[in-house]
Amino acid sequence: MIAELFGSMVFNDTVMRDRLPKETYRQVQRTIKNGKKLDPAAANIVANAMKDWAVEKGATHFTHWFQPMTGITAEKHDSFIEPAGDGKVIMEFSGKELVQGEPDASSFPSGGLRATFEARGYTAWDPSSYAFIKEDVLCIPTAFCSYSGEALDKKTPLLRSMEAINRQALRVLKLFGNEEVTSVRTTVGPEQEYFLIDKDIYDQRKDLIYTGRTLFGAKPPKGQELEDHYFGVIKPQVQAFMKELHEECWKLGILAKTEHNEVAPSQHELAPIFTTTNIAVDHNQLTMELMQKIAKKHGMVCLLHEKPFAGVNGSGKHNNWSLSTNTGVNLLEPGDTPYENAQFLLFLSAIIKAVDEYQDLLRISVASAGNDHRLGANEAPPAIVSIFIGEELEGILRAIETETPYGSKEKELMKIGVHILPKFPKDTTDRNRTSPFAFTGNRFEFRMLGSSLSLSGPNVVLNTIVAEELGQFADSLEGVSDFQEALDELIKKTIRDHKRILFNGNGYDENWIKEAEGRGLLNLKSTPECLPYFLHEKNVDVFTKQKVLSRAEMESRYEILMEGYCKVINIEALTMIEMGRKEMLPAVSLFSRELADTITSKHKVSPDICCIYEEELLTKVSALLKSAYKKVGILEDAVMNAKEITDVTELGKYYHDKVFISMSELRVVIDELETITAKTYWPYPSYGHLLFGI
Ligand code: ADP
Ligand code: MG
Missing domain, CATH: 3.30.590.10 (Glutamine synthetase/guanido kinase, catalytic domain)
Structure with missing residues (x-):
């Protein structure tokens, strides 16, 4: 069972040996070993065999699967379908389509590389990593470069290394x-x-x-101790x-x-x-x-x-x-x-x-x-x-x-x-x-x-x-x-x-x-x-x-990495501000109103009735609420001021020293509020709920 399953969606060596003419198979082997380019005729044969195999497995599309600097993979699906001239279609996949692709590269980070060099990028087949089928799509592992050969991805430098x-x-x-x-x-x-x-x-x-x-969350009574x-x-x-x-x-x-x-x-x-x-x-x-x-x-x-x-x-x-x-x-x-x-x-x-x-x-x-x-x-x-x-x-x-x-x-x-x-x-x-x-x-x-x-x-x-x-x-x-x-x-x-x-x-x-x-x-x-x-x-x-x-590639990577850091902290900060302003502060305010109302009601019954629990809690909650409110403001200012900084190195440092630190300070106060606010008021599931289901 496992033996049958294993590699069943991969155009691997066994499949190639089975489906390619001997000479083409040997050529692909050489390409894998020495990184030599496959000649166009052989590429056509391989592409065709790949397509037949993929279609038999239910695939309808193909994609050049690549790893841009975002750190996740990217793919753009093209169908195998080509018009056959008589209103019908045939399933086609050429050697050219296998070996090289031209994804719309403009939305991937290039750290200025494309501005200095070429606007477009292309993907090139990495024959040493087998093609595979994922959700009815034939995926061809590729490297992603600019037209002047600069690496725009994570695979190219890896292969070079x-x-x-x-x-x-x-x-x-x-x-x-x-x-x-x-x-x-x-x-x-x-x-x-x-x-x-x-x-x-x-x-x-x-x-x-x-x-x-x-970004928030008080510790549960039980952790991993x-x-x-x-x-x-x-x-x-x-x-x-x-x-x-x-x-x-x-x-x-x-x-x-x-x-x-x-x-x-x-x-x-x-x-x-x-x-x-x-x-x-x-x-x-x-x-x-x-x-x-x-x-x-x-x-x-x-x-x-x-x-x-x-x-x-x-x-x-x-x-x-x-x-x-x-x-x-x-x-x-x-x-x-x-x-x-x-x-x-x-x-x-x-x-x-x-x-x-x-x-x-x-x-x-x-x-x-x-x-x-x-x-x-x-x-x-x-x-x-x-x-x-x-x-x-x-x-x-x-x-x-x-x-x-x-x-x-x-x-x-x-x-x-x-x-x-x-x-x-x-x-x-x-x-x-x-x-x-x-x-x-x-x-x-x-x-x-x-x-x-x-x-x-x-x-x-x-x-x-x-x-x-x-x-x-x-x-x-x-x-x-x-x-x-x-x-x-x-x-x-x-x-x-x-x-x-x-x-x-x-x-x-x-x-x-x-x-x-x-x-x-x-x-x-x-x-x-x-x-x-x-x-x-x-x-x-x-x-x-x-x-x-190259030096240019390194400079571009530096920029992408530092910008990436700033973007992550920025999103986290904005999320905290939104959660704080729209959900946590109003929830705590409501809770303090309930405490105040309770005190008033109790005193109506008799001025001598003890309200020490409500009073002390109300004092504490109100003080923390004030602090949280101020800290949301400080964080908001910190995020706003980041817009003034243009140098990426300085910006990274600023996001760490100012924005991230303000986030940590806000969190401390909100987490403390979570531990004293009645459960029914708290707008988000607690750590206990997330980790232990309670
Ligand atoms: P541990 O948890 O003790 O570190 P694991 O068995 O969970 O060990 O993981 C060890 C990993 O190291 C496995 O993925 C294994 O395949 C990998 N490994 C073993 N030998 C080599 C090797 N020569 N090169 C690279 N990875 C190896
Ligand atoms: Mg280990």
Whole structure:
């Protein structure tokens, strides 16, 4: 059953082998492997086979499916129908339509790129990610560029970064005499967290509808302190949702595997088995889309926001990342021979150096208004980037660096390329959940990503910076007379220069923040604080040198990211103002009138009757109401004044320092009012209602 279902909606290798003439099939294979363009004749054959297959599956339309800078996917549907001349129609799909499309690009963010270059954009087929059918539409994964070739999307730089790391990793492997490897790809397996809440309750909260998170809400008496949700029993409604989600994922060839409840109430996780990075990115976008659609069918809403509820764990997305050769070797798996170990240590060193030198880029790659609520908030990794490699591996690196003996029984000096790494038990490597970047035995787990983020950005950065270091290593090792000696020196030097980035301790600990500062590590707390680092010269250098992004592309991306941040905060602020003015303040005012009326009525009966409850409450409610009223005004002014600022960097800072801070201050007062206002008056469902259904 599952075997039949799996990939049934994907124009994958098996389908191609079945349906394409041998020569065309081979040509497509070459295109996938080397990125060579398919010639027009072959493209026509492939398009036709794709169309026949899709029509048999019930598809009527096709679309170029792409990932603009909005972070969500875009598609424009065209039907296969062509007039046949005799008043009839035929189903057509040409090679040209397969290979290139021209969506109306004007509504997608380009950060000024289109103004400086060309007005239009085009989409180009990414044959390494298979076409698939979604809701009767044949979807062709594509990259989205301007006519002068500037990337307008998240796929183009990702593919370029994969090429970069392939190029540089191959150079390094050659140095080890590794001739049979012809390509290196990066692999990603994401763990996706999300919340499911009842649609009926969701519909009553404007903040959830407009912004994806609650902007107000007092904490319920019970949170996640009992940890009884984690790995707990899954509710039947949720179970039905997960079953359907899995089936729909499988149809699209997504290897959805584990599912379990998460720490917070109503929170869950889905992890697929890892695959090639660009495919993993496409699959994750599809999974998020499916989650939202399928939840609705089950009377629920799937929240992908990083922090839907204050005081309750937010949602992240762990990016498990590794490098794999076409011969099936995982390059981050410590080997059994001195030769494999040396190679492993060189790749490990490159990653350590990359993460240390480009902490800022990694931090930026996960920056968003939503994720600002998580990083450093004692539930997700801190905003400081560091690497966890475990005690054992760190001990080994220390021994190598200091040329001191290692091992508990027979202590020996570790000579790279001569000695085998002492075995370290794998399960001890994954204990520290507070580390932003952890070695987990045969891969790194980048844990700073927020749940709604496209996987593209973080992987573009990872691939690019590691490619850069591998390239530098290859430069210094190529042509040396004594490779073993040079390698040994290089690894020692790298550990010595970059060990400050290694940290095995508790990332939530206050002391770590101080220690990290002492080590000179960056602590970029908010999005507007970190984004400007993107355009620092060393970062422009690495992206341009590795041919992943041009300076113009980087400038445009910077603008899009910062503007995106401002827009999110602006919408949140306006939503708060509207909720406050139209619903909360009037509700509290009515409640205070009831208290006042009660006091008057009671006193009418007898002036001696005790009204202390009503009187004290009325005093308190009225004082808070005044404060809330003032704070709504302050927030409104803050939003108005933003219009005066034209510089995007300054605007981002202003939205953080003024608007966001005013929002937090307003929230405190309203949340306090919620705890003392009678339930019947409160205009929105409470946290208890949202999270526990009560
Ligand atoms: P945990 O919750 O312990 O971190 P999971 O099993 O939930 O682990 O998720 C681990 C993820 O790592 C899975 O998506 C898995 O496919 C992925 N993974 C395993 N090996 C690799 C690899 N070599 N490259 C990339 N991802 C990998
Ligand atoms: Mg994990």
